[in-house]
Amino acid sequence: MNYMTMRKDTIRIVLVDDHPVVIQGLKTALEEEPNFTIVSTFSSGLALLSFLESNPVDVMLLDIILPDGNGVDFCLEIKRLYPDIVVLILSNHAERSFIVQAVQNGASGYLLKNTSLLELTTCIHEAIDGQVTFSDEVKKIMVRPAESNIQGIPQLTKREKEILKLLADGKTSAAIADELHISPLTIITHRRNLMHKFDVKNVAELIMAATRNNYL
Template identity: 30%
Template sequence: MSTLRIVLVDDHPIVRSGFRQLLELEPGWEVIAEVGSAQELAAWMLHSTCDVLVLDLSLPDGDGLVMLRHLLAQRPDLAIVVLTMHDGALYVQDAIAAGARGFVTKSSAPDELVDAIRAVGRGETYLGTDVRDFEADGMQEGHSELPELTEREAQVFLLLARGHSVARVAATVGINAKTAYAHRTNIYTKLRLTSDYELRLLAMKRGLIGRA
């Protein structure tokens, strides 16, 4: 039986250590690397490869969605499972749209990550039990948190709320800066906003981001 090679990407060593112990209980599974930052991940990927990469979206030196796109542009067959504290529908949609094959929240039971890795290792897609309702409710057809906005505008809204510049929003979503600015203008108009500060306040009020 061939070994399933796994890489854990999270900036908390205790989190990586705990999941490593769990995953290596599975026959034929090996965690071949633990990575704590986007910079470390980029350096590791230059000379190494794996079968499944478990990726935290919130690294101190890089945006998880940008990393997803860059990694898959270089290695389209790489199976990536997102492991994150965020459980909103917009986060799930953005991750899957960026190319993740699995999405598990850190509030899930530990066995959920095992199930996710097993599924993506077979070439399937896996959503954790606490976020599956988003897909069942038609995640691609609209967002209950932002009913005023289109699907793309809702994506842009969330990225702006997380503190991204318009240029970074464009790179993350895969659109040009002019289009990103147009989306921001439409968001401001529809939601009667005048600044990104007001946008972040609204995002907090609707439970899309945590309070600082």
């Protein structure tokens, strides 16, 4: 990329974050860059969408957690309406699932808020140049094997498979215990073990995880 050519042009940037301190810090830092202009700042996604209807923007730094929605979802809508806007997610959330979903929704990059100013400006230029760009911390997250790949598919006993199918049918622990002629406490123990094996927090997540692994 020819950065010298890029720096002759003004890059119009919008900042979207519900923390005023973050907004002010980003604004102050980025305005030091000679070709960056902060055209506006927002604390909500809906106000942003309204602004975009009549104001040109080149780059957007978008947080995930907003008072009126999810930044990853807003990214999808923004790219649908304004495909030429470069959207970079800037967040404290370091979960792989957020990163993958953001890119799938059209984001040109994902950065954590602990990124340096140099890294941030470099990523902005890379994104404008058409690259999908990540801060160094995000790169480390993406090259690590996914937890599911490390653990592999959970191995279930015959009884666990049986209980899993009955849970998927919407039956309660008491109903399953009655059907299988065993103690409700035994069912609760099996259910707890199943959630541990699939690394989930509730039965709804258990059923989704079991479906992904072809147990249901």
